[in-house]
Amino acid sequence: MSTLLDTAPVDNRVAFAEELIELASHDDRIVAVCNDSVGSSNLVAFRERFPDRLVNVGIAEQNMVGVGAGLAAVGLIPFVCAAGPFLTGRALEQIKADVAYSQQNVILCGMSPGMAYGELGPTHHSVEDFSWLRALPGLDIVVPADAAQTRIALRQAVAEPRPTYIRIGRHKVPPVSPETNVLERGRFxxxxxxxxxxxxxxxxxxxxxxxxxxxxxxxxxxxxxxxxxxxxxxxxxxxxxxxxxxxxxxxxxxxxxxxxxxxxxxxxxxxxxxxxxxxxxxxxxxxxxxxxxxxxxxxxxxxxxxxxxxxxxxxxxxx
Amino acid sequence: MLLESTEQVSRWHERRAAFAELDPSMRAEALQRQANSIRRDIVRMISAAGQGHIGGDFSVTDVLTVLFNVVLDVDPHEPRRDGRDIFILSKGHCAAALYATLASAGFFSPNELATFMKPLSDLNGHPANTKVPGVETSTGPLGHGLPVAVGAALGSRIKGAPARVVVVTGDGEMQEGSNWEALMSASHLGLDNLTLFIDRNRLQQGARTEETNALDPLDEKLAAFGLEVRVIDGHDFRQLEAAFGPSTTGKPVAIVANTIKGKGVSFIEDRVEWHHKVPSTEQVEMALEELAQ
The missing domain is CATH 3.40.50.920 (Rossmann fold)
Incomplete structure (x- = not known):
């Protein structure tokens, strides 16, 4: 345990970006959708590799989540990536009606959640996401605690797609779980x-x-x-x-x-x-x-x- | 989830084939009769439920009739078939018109229409895709259908087989900002497989659109956002059919259909109070009589 904690902390977005590219290279249903956040969502390499499967709708979060639901409606697996506060706050009704209630298999990726944007202040903090999204039946809420769990969460989202919100941490954290760990849905x-x-x-x-x-x-x-x-x-x-x-x-x-x-x-x-x-x-x-x-x-x-x-x-x- | 009515699906196939054989003016008459049959269903549904949005239902009945009997490549036997055309009714409060149309195509049995808005019915006041086959996404809150349609149009293109995607919105609904976000994307992405149909009946729940938050000049706004705009009479079946022809410019198409809220029943037409008023027993008789043809 203590040996893991002694390892240098890392930004989970790096693992997220690498794993998404790995998954997308084997599965052409995977599409990334973002709101002018190609950089902050770590999607630059994804865009270079899969230019036709990166959808940047610009600064328009309601449309972003709706587009994600539409992509899912025709059988794709959209990873909708945006800073947590704007994804869950601005597009909350789209998450409710278009994703959770409509049961579209959209993977909502709340980037840099919690207080990762420290000094930028409460407008940029995503600390209400659990409260808001817990009230939506049929939406999984996944909070990977380190890079390994981030990778596993993504793999599971593709293996069994369902409406899901995943927090993708930016604040560096040490590993807390072995690489070989599995995540069981609905289990701590x-x-x-x-x-x-x-x-x-x-x-x-x-x-x-x-x-x-x-x-x-x-x-x-x-x-x-x-x-x-x-x-x-x-x-x-x-x-x-x-x-x-x-x-x-x-x-x-x-x-x-x-x-x-x-x-x-x-x-x-x-x-x-x-x-x-x-x-x-x-x-x-x-x-x-x-x-x-x-x-x-x-x-x-x-x-x-x-x-x-x-x-x-x-x-x-x-x- | 409701189940298909095979008997009704056969009838629908026969009807479509018959319509296809007719010359345009005869087909327009046949579509008119079919639309009024749907309106009669709507009157009965709303009367039985004691609730509903009859005005908006009647203004979109004609376009729904054209879409499901002539335009759309959909399959009531396999509603989620890969490569199907996608239809989204963004003005979800007009669920009764959609349900009656879907039932007439056999997506489910017309007998189900009697359960509209009754306890535990799959036919909720706003359509849910998890309950009703033929419904692609659950709608109700306004400004949701067009972004989803943009995603579906883009998604089918990414898959290499662009499907036709048609979304019907209300005109008051165009006051929602999400629609204009989606229009920017549709245009930027060059989604020529997307058609936005705006039911321009000029009334919203509380008053006329132009008195509430004016939309005009709607055609110019849509053109400025990069759409190929077609302004039509939304109750003229020949114009309706022609309006769904493919994009000629590589741009997404926007049809601004001038319609009459409550179309088909004189005492309901163009009256703001009929947004969600329920007809009395006597009014039901009068309405059915006017809709007899």
């Missing part, structure tokens, strides 16, 4: 076993959770870490098991807490039999972010190892 990935408390973390927060677990182990506290690589469908079994096997659950997400991962977990815990319910702490954003780099903001909101250690100790001792 076990990142570390533990018996006192469980941290359920998504994306950038998985490596922070593993760091926190290591610190807590040194203090005699055993922490299970679940990588919430699927937020929808939600792994209700793993949540119930965490409540049964450990004494508390802490969630961590680079997202607003209103309706996000923590809220989803809490809704499951709240409906467990009384004897199985456990206290929780939900870490995430409760306000628009102030000015600062991504690292500064993660620290500011306590979305770091220290914040997670504090939350676990509080919830184990306080409740």
């Amino acid at each position: 990935a076990l990142a570390r076993e533990g018996s006192d408390a469980t941290i359920i973390a998504a994306g950038t927060e998985v490596s922070k959770a593993l760091e926190a677990a290591e610190i807590l182990a040194g203090r005699g506290v055993s922490v299970r870490v679940l990588n919430a690589v699927y937020i929808a469908p939600l792994d209700q079994q793993a949540i119930a098991a965490a409540a049964r096997d450990t004494r508390a659950i802490v969630t961590a997400e680079e997202a607003n807490v209103a309706g996000g991962l923590g809220a989803a977990v809490a809704a499951v815990v709240a409906e467990l039999p009384k004897s199985q319910r456990v206290p929780m702490r939900i870490l995430g954003l409760r306000d628009f972010a102030p000015t600062g780099s991504t690292d500064f903001l993660l620290d500011h909101f306590g979305l770091n190892a220290a914040g997670l250690v504090r939350a676990v100790e509080e919830v184990l001792n306080g409740d």
